[in-house]
Amino acid sequence: xxxxxxxxxxxSAPCLAGCTGIQTTLGGAGADDTSFIRLFATFLVVCLIxxxxxxxxxxxxxxxxxxxxxxxxxxxxxxxxLRSALIGWTVLVAIGLTGLTVASxxxxxxxxxxxxxxxxxxxxxxxxxxxxxxxxxxxVSQIVHTANELHLPVGVxxxxxxxxxxxxxxxxxxxxxxxxxxxxxxxxxxxxLPTKVGLYRGQCAEFCGxxxxxxxxxxxxxxxxxxxxxxxxxxxxxxxxxxxxxxxxYRYVTSRECSSCHNIAGTPASGQIGPDLTHLASRRTIAAxxxxxxxxxxxxxxADPQSQKPGNKMPTIGLASNDLxxxxxxxxxxx
Amino acid sequence: xxxxxxxxxxKSERVMRDGPDxxxxxxxxxxxxxWSRPKxxxxxxxxVDHKEIGRRYIITALAFLAMAGLLALHMRLQLMxxxxxxxxxxxxNEAFTMHGTTMMFLFAxxxxxxxxxxxxxxxxxxxxxxxPRLTAFSYYMYLFGGLFLWAAHYLHFxxxxxxxxxxxxxxxxxxxxxxxxxxxxTITFTEVAALAVAVxxxxxxxxxxxxGMTLARMPIFVWATLVTSLMVIFSMPAIALxxxxxxxxxxxxxxxxxxxxxxxxxxxxxxxxxxxxxEVYIIxxxxxxxxxxxxxxxxxxxxxxxPIVVLSLVGTGILAFGLWVHHMFATGLPRVGYSFxxxxxxSVSIPTGLQIFCWIATIWEGRPRLQVPMLYVIGFIITFVxxxxxxxxxxxxxxxxxxxxxxxxxxxxxxxxIGGAVFxxxxxxxxxxxxxxxxxxxxxxGKIGFWIIFLGFQLAFFPMHxxxxxxxxxxxxxxxxxxxxxxxxxxxTIGSFVVGFAVALFVANMVLSFWRGLPAGPDPWDAPSLxxxxxxxxxxxxxxxxPAVESRTPLWDSKDDFPVVxxxxxxxxxxxxxxxxxxxxxxREPSATPSIWPFVSAVAVAVSFIGSIFSPWALVVGMIPxxxxxxxxxxxxLPGPYAEPQIT
Numbered sequence: 001x002x003x004x005x006x007x008x009x010x011x012s013a014p015c016l017a018g019c020t021g022i023q024t025t026l027g028g029a030g031a032d033d034t035s036f037i038r039l040f041a042t043f044l045v046v047c048l049i050x051x052x053x054x055x056x057x058x059x060x061x062x063x064x065x066x067x068x069x070x071x072x073x074x075x076x077x078x079x080x081x082l083r084s085a086l087i088g089w090t091v092l093v094a095i096g097l098t099g100l101t102v103a104s105x106x107x108x109x110x111x112x113x114x115x116x117x118x119x120x121x122x123x124x125x126x127x128x129x130x131x132x133x134x135x136x137x138x139x140v141s142q143i144v145h146t147a148n149e150l151h152l153p154v155g156v157x158x159x160x161x162x163x164x165x166x167x168x169x170x171x172x173x174x175x176x177x178x179x180x181x182x183x184x185x186x187x188x189x190x191x192x193l194p195t196k197v198g199l200y201r202g203q204c205a206e207f208c209g210x211x212x213x214x215x216x217x218x219x220x221x222x223x224x225x226x227x228x229x230x231x232x233x234x235x236x237x238x239x240x241x242x243x244x245x246x247x248x249x250y251r252y253v254t255s256r257e258c259s260s261c262h263n264i265a266g267t268p269a270s271g272q273i274g275p276d277l278t279h280l281a282s283r284r285t286i287a288a289x290x291x292x293x294x295x296x297x298x299x300x301x302x303a304d305p306q307s308q309k310p311g312n313k314m315p316t317i318g319l320a321s322n323d324l325x326x327x328x329x330x331x332x333x334x335x
Numbered sequence: 336x337x338x339x340x341x342x343x344x345x346k347s348e349r350v351m352r353d354g355p356d357x358x359x360x361x362x363x364x365x366x367x368x369x370w371s372r373p374k375x376x377x378x379x380x381x382x383v384d385h386k387e388i389g390r391r392y393i394i395t396a397l398a399f400l401a402m403a404g405l406l407a408l409h410m411r412l413q414l415m416x417x418x419x420x421x422x423x424x425x426x427x428n429e430a431f432t433m434h435g436t437t438m439m440f441l442f443a444x445x446x447x448x449x450x451x452x453x454x455x456x457x458x459x460x461x462x463x464x465x466x467p468r469l470t471a472f473s474y475y476m477y478l479f480g481g482l483f484l485w486a487a488h489y490l491h492f493x494x495x496x497x498x499x500x501x502x503x504x505x506x507x508x509x510x511x512x513x514x515x516x517x518x519x520x521t522i523t524f525t526e527v528a529a530l531a532v533a534v535x536x537x538x539x540x541x542x543x544x545x546x547g548m549t550l551a552r553m554p555i556f557v558w559a560t561l562v563t564s565l566m567v568i569f570s571m572p573a574i575a576l577x578x579x580x581x582x583x584x585x586x587x588x589x590x591x592x593x594x595x596x597x598x599x600x601x602x603x604x605x606x607x608x609x610x611x612x613x614e615v616y617i618i619x620x621x622x623x624x625x626x627x628x629x630x631x632x633x634x635x636x637x638x639x640x641x642p643i644v645v646l647s648l649v650g651t652g653i654l655a656f657g658l659w660v661h662h663m664f665a666t667g668l669p670r671v672g673y674s675f676x677x678x679x680x681x682s683v684s685i686p687t688g689l690q691i692f693c694w695i696a697t698i699w700e701g702r703p704r705l706q707v708p709m710l711y712v713i714g715f716i717i718t719f720v721x722x723x724x725x726x727x728x729x730x731x732x733x734x735x736x737x738x739x740x741x742x743x744x745x746x747x748x749x750x751x752x753i754g755g756a757v758f759x760x761x762x763x764x765x766x767x768x769x770x771x772x773x774x775x776x777x778x779x780x781g782k783i784g785f786w787i788i789f790l791g792f793q794l795a796f797f798p799m800h801x802x803x804x805x806x807x808x809x810x811x812x813x814x815x816x817x818x819x820x821x822x823x824x825x826x827x828t829i830g831s832f833v834v835g836f837a838v839a840l841f842v843a844n845m846v847l848s849f850w851r852g853l854p855a856g857p858d859p860w861d862a863p864s865l866x867x868x869x870x871x872x873x874x875x876x877x878x879x880x881x882p883a884v885e886s887r888t889p890l891w892d893s894k895d896d897f898p899v900v901x902x903x904x905x906x907x908x909x910x911x912x913x914x915x916x917x918x919x920x921x922x923r924e925p926s927a928t929p930s931i932w933p934f935v936s937a938v939a940v941a942v943s944f945i946g947s948i949f950s951p952w953a954l955v956v957g958m959i960p961x962x963x964x965x966x967x968x969x970x971x972x973l974p975g976p977y978a979e980p981q982i983t
Contacts, residue, residue: 205665
């Protein structure tokens with residue numbers, strides 16, 4: 001039960017899986033979620049009225065214990081007012097449904113109209129069980145590659161292009177907007193207009209295999225200035241190792257198992273299968289939201305990823321303890 | 336059946352028919368001899384009696400309900416606390432897959448069809464199903480499919496990709512092992528069974544109604560059976576196709592769903608939901624049939640607005656085929672096209688709204704008796720309407736995109752399926768139990784059980800709406816602490832155990848009442864329809880004389896001097912066929928005798944289906960025993976010594 005809390009003592013400040021309200025449809029931090037809340041409230045009111053009518057009618061019918069003149073099972077004609085009530089009920093239901101349909105249609109259309117002119121594009125590629133995030137620019141040297149975190153400037157319409165490398169996943173950051181599936185062989189997209197600065201959590205919403213539950217995404221909505229600063233920081237190649245221990249870690253990571261899957265910009269590690277590690281230590285979580293980023297958790301993860309997130313695609317290598325110290329020290333360096 | 340008489344039969348070999356000369360005890364003894372089956376294991380397996388087969392269906396389905404329910408409780412224990420480790424992720428994923436697959440394919444549809452098989456012939460006043468051996472075959476196919484799925488589960492190749500088993504997760508590349516194949520062949524078994532039953536029910540209803548039972552006098556439950564059986568016939572081929580294509584992708588290297596070879600994963604979803612949405616109504620409409628029968632009986636009034644209720648059933652049955660895309664709003668299909676499916680999904684609540692009005696109006700104008708079946712009807716309306724209204728919510732694209740694949744949806748469809756189908760089913764079992772066993776279920780325990788399950792259900796499933804809105808996706812084996820999901824999950828877990836207890840109580844009531852219940856007469860509830868005109872439990876031949884029907888509520892209108900038709904053979908199995916619309920007597924038709932061959936055929940088909948997940952050649956080789964068994968099954972019967980005389 002405390003598997004994830006293996007290193008609970010070192011859970012650091014980042015508020016990741018510890019804040020009510022970071023992953024809720026009722027948060028209203030994006031344009032689409034705000035219109036969801038309004039439309040949901042409208043539906044709720046109409047539905048409550050209908051529910052009260054039905055249950056009230058049922059209660060009245062049960063209470064209406066009039067004495068029938070005929071013994072059981074009479075073929076009596078129903079009273080004319082009940083037939084009128086039937087017509088009235090049908091009209092009422094039809095009007096209610098039509099109204100809700102029209103309201104839903106206009107909310108949907110206005111979201112689509114708003115989303116026509118996105119101001120920048122991000123590409124998200126889903127994998128079992130992590131998110132590959134790419135900030136596209138025409139100049140390929142300026143492309144930013146990260147994983148399991150998405151930074152968005154507040155008040156700017158962003159288009160997220162969605163692809164999948166393996167199975168169907170679904171991109172869902174409830175505080176911002178609804179879902180969009182990522183389907184192998186297709187490119188889909190979702191438009192996000194964040195309206196409130198903050199830290200939100202997204203999660204895969206289409207069952208995608210054994211670790212579907214641990215495929216989360218941290219979304220940081222920040223001011224444009226902060227966003228550009230972050231982007232610039234992410235564009236830098238990885239920091240070089242500074243201490244002998246880090247250097248030993250660097251040598252291990254770039255020459256042994258790690259580099260066959262992971263890429264670290266500016267080093268010989270150029271694997272393309274797992275998440276990019278160039279600025280790993282600047283991220284808030286490890287393994288797609290499985291645990292908060294901290295030295296202790298990093299130790300736990302590198303030492304035995306299969307017990308932290310059973311079934312995930314990173315094998316447990318069985319590092320010798322001096323290698324483990326070195327690797328973690330180097331990874332800590334990758335701010 | 337107008338076989339020419341080759342010679343005039345001598346008096347001693349003249350066929351025996353019921354009629355003024357042959358009635359009472361002597362008639363019953365002769366009918367008993369003709370319609371009963373041999374004793375012993377072989378006789379049991381050879382039975383073609385609709386009451387026996389229907390009962391087997393119901394008991395088997397309840398056993399699967401119990402197993403899938405225990406899995407649900409296990410999952411609720413895992414989800415009771417955040418970051419819990421009662422189950423491993425692999426166990427959890429297999430558990431929810433087995434739960435959904437079992438509940439949909441091995442409980443909900445078969446239990447409804449089981450009740451339909453049991454009730455339809457006695458409700459329409461005939462002696463047997465139209466194709467009795469096909470009915471027997473369907474039961475064995477269903478049983479073998481269910482045993483196969485659960486054997487796979489215990490042998491560690493149980494499916495684990497959800498009851499929908501989407502590609503590409505279930506395809507050859509990512510669905511390793513035999514898990515997806517086990518799922519797909521389970522579906523094949525159950526679809527063969529369901530299609531066989533549906534065809535049989537449609538033929539029975541259209542051709543074997545008692546004389547005078549015009550379409551406009553059919554009990555509502557029979558109408559619901561007719562509509563759902565037609566829906567099975569139109570929707571099941573889509574799932575047959577999709578499971579067949581999936582197996583073919585996995586076994587013989589076709590690429591229907593492989594995007595790398597221009598296959599399309601979304602094709603799978605379209606075919607699956609073209610079946611999957613009507614499936615919900617295939618489960619729900621029979622339940623509305625229960626409700627209409629119970630409401631009429633316990634209000635002592637004919638159903639208000641009979642034509643409206645019937646048209647609502649038919650309308651729902653048609654509209655159900657136009658909604659499937661609302662399961663796919665997040666897939667990125669053209670958005671304007673979604674609006675059509677929003678409108679269609681909304682409109683299906685109109686016929687259901689009309690039915691609810693008619694039930695309430697029936698209660699209003701009648702004198703309701705609050706016995707257990709009626710309590711379940713009241714619980715049904717209170718619960719189901721919540722599910723219907725949350726269904727209206729998720730028909731709207733902007734709302735669905737947020738709550739799709741969250742616990743809000745889990746809450747929604749459990750309100751619809753438990754509130755809308757299981758509550759009426761429990762009412763129906765209580766209602767028809769005396770007909771089937773001759774004994775009443777305990778009223779006191781029934782009432783206590785109703786309140787426990789009704790309140791426990793709300794506790795288990797209402798908080799799931801909240802959990803979904805708070806961002807909890809479906810099919811996650813765990814969730815992090817601190818997101819506000821602890822309380823709703825704890826309440827759901829407590830509620831689920833209350834529901835489990837109540838179901839156990841209901842079953843205990845059934846078992847104890849079977850032995851010690853108060854004896855029930857033929858008609859303990861003072862009900863209006865034909866099944867209450869025969870003894871409880873009914874004899875092998877159902878009715879000594881075929882009843883003649885003059886109204887929608889024959890037992891209320893002519894209780895004591897019930898009009899009957901005479902002249903059916905009693906020395907051989909013979910049925911009276913009537914015309915489709917007006918139910919005028921048409922022809923007499925022989926009915927199949929018990930046979931072991933449907934069972935043998937089912938075994939042969941099962942061997943070839945199960946073998947086919949290991950090698951496609953199993954289907955080819957397996958055809959040989961199947962052909963032999965079917966040949967024996969359909970071997971022509973030589974005309975007996977007494978040739979059928981010409982009717983003059």
